[in-house]
Amino acid sequence: MDERRGSATIPDVARLAGVSTATAARALGNYGSVSAATREKVGQAAAALGYRANSLARSMVTGTTNTLGVVLSDIENPFFSRVLRGISDVAHGAGFEVVLVNTDESSDTERNAVRVLTEKRVDGLLVCPADAGSTDHLRWVAEAGTPLVLVDRRIRQVPADSVVVDNRAAARAATQRLTELGHRRIGLITGMDGELAERFAVPGLRGIERALINTTAGRAAGYRDALVEVGVEVRSEYVVSEGFRREDAVRATKQLMSLDGPPTAILALDSLLALGAMQALRELGVRCPDDVSLVGFDDADWTEAVTPPLTVVAQPVQRIGSEACRLLLERIAGSTRPPVHRVLRTELIERGSVAPAPRPHRAERLSS
């Protein structure tokens, strides 16, 4: 009724109801004990004044905000938006709000976000760390006692729970499937940025373990594992890194197909890259899977609808978020057990984009 700016406060309500502020507060906040009669009176007064609680004041004294901070690379990326969905569902189910920050893989932005969020006194933090190198801010958070869970990327130096996927095993399984079908010349589209790609540009991808925190690197390692298993040399021409966008994968694929002994199969390390590979094959007039088999990562919604339907490594994306949030809530509730590290399983979903290797001439096999 009374539409004053700055709205009514508990003392206002108390005055109108003819009780003390303490009583009014108890009635409005549903704590302590209040008689039914006063509760009613206070409720009416509050309604009449259009009273709205002030969470800030409450948080100041209770020391809890019922808010979680979430720091991700890029919410526009379907992977992260599904992770966030998992987080959000669990959080809201438990009565927590979610404040979100995009880092765009910038470590500085991340550091700043973590600072701002702790200053806002979030009850806990979910972070998908941009860089495994600079982690002092995360260590600081963990050690300062703010509950923290690492999402999708684990960093050993940070003593916090984590939820990740076994990227290495996933890529290995996908590559194994291809070698089983006789493929020996298998292209890998990684999307790694220049710096990272250079680090791996050593023969046989041997630089890779150093950066296993990195999702892409883990997958690349799995690819190598599978090749080594069947005694195939890892050749650097077959590993291309042009960037993470679709157009980059188009270029990468064309580059692969223009090689002297072009690959008979391609593994694309995420769904956008797979999309680009698919587009490139179409543009080149190369038939999939007849001429080239294609395997992607992430079971995006289009993978089943395209022609041919794409064989993919599916990750439990939403569960990454929900599990992480669940762990965080346990910490917030007071759990003090040592850091937990959940590794979720992936699944190879076989659809139409993979076929046995064409023309498996013995000579070719040996030469690759």
Place this chain on the structure above:
Amino acid sequence: MDERRGSATIPDVARLAGVSTATAARALGNYGSVSAATREKVGQAAAALGYRANSLARSMVTGTTNTLGVVLSDIENPFFSRVLRGISDVAHGAGFEVVLVNTDESSDTERNAVRVLTEKRVDGLLVCPADAGSTDHLRWVAEAGTPLVLVDRRIRQVPADSVVVDNRAAARAATQRLTELGHRRIGLITGMDGELAERFAVPGLRGIERALINTTAGRAAGYRDALVEVGVEVRSEYVVSEGFRREDAVRATKQLMSLDGPPTAILALDSLLALGAMQALRELGVRCPDDVSLVGFDDADWTEAVTPPLTVVAQPVQRIGSEACRLLLERIAGSTRPPVHRVLRTELIERGSVAPAPRPHRAERLSS
């Protein structure tokens, strides 16, 4: 250094630095005037104690939180995740945090979210309203003086800024392109839920204006407009609403194609529905665009990579978010001009999925 729980406060820092709390606060908060020397002293003391500001306390006294509340239907939906991206970029650029709530199109959840967010004293609210029917909570917000901007859906009863797309014109343009190419039997896959669909189940979609706030309804109206323009009767068999998921669109498409005079073109009202239509055509062995032309909404990343590349109505999705956020920031900065309603333009992107109507027998034309 000193890792006490609950961390250091301004008085602690002040004591260590040998100054008053006011001075310390001024130094730490970068306001008022402090001599370089004291600033230095205070800074050192703060570092030594591991001081972190408490935004809650600051907000209590300043009355501003530098936080925006964002209420959307479903962050997992690529459309909303891109809207959010637009919001987030503008917000962070201006020093605001974003707290996000998913409503899943539930009006109750939305109402509750709005309450919680105002109690948290967000500086402004961006809402994509679930239901045009129950809007008292939004009116309340607007009238209580909390800046509010409606995103992607306008509600006339709520006196707030809004940013939307001209869905009707967009669908009309797409349909017009099809009629220009000689198509007369044009299927529409709307995805509307049962209740809504029923309301429109009157001949010629004449119930549609009543719910024009609804995105889907606006598009359906545009479809009708274009047909009416060329004197084609709107036939209800050609308008199917099986739901919003891909599988629903698959069913819907198969239903359309099994009609006596099956459509020669299909308009799918969002990107997931287009995906389903595409899948269904493949499963049916119907060639696109030779047998049936297909137009979708939203320029999703896969639309250019599939075979054939999909003709779509592109919306400036991210700009919906960024514009909305910009308007909100203006309000927060104190603008008191009357509500602004931005209507963003869409663009028909013609790719390979549309071709002239096959076998345009005069008889068929008239009969539809």
Place this chain on the structure above:
DNA sequence: TTGTAAGCGTTATCAC
């Protein structure tokens, strides 16, 4: 430039 002291709107601790 610096210090004193009065709030901001709650909850929490006591008495009664």
Place this chain on the structure above:
DNA sequence: GTGATAACGCTTACAA
């Protein structure tokens, strides 16, 4: 069950 009153950590007149 109810009422004073002291925090919570900060900003902000106002004075010095």
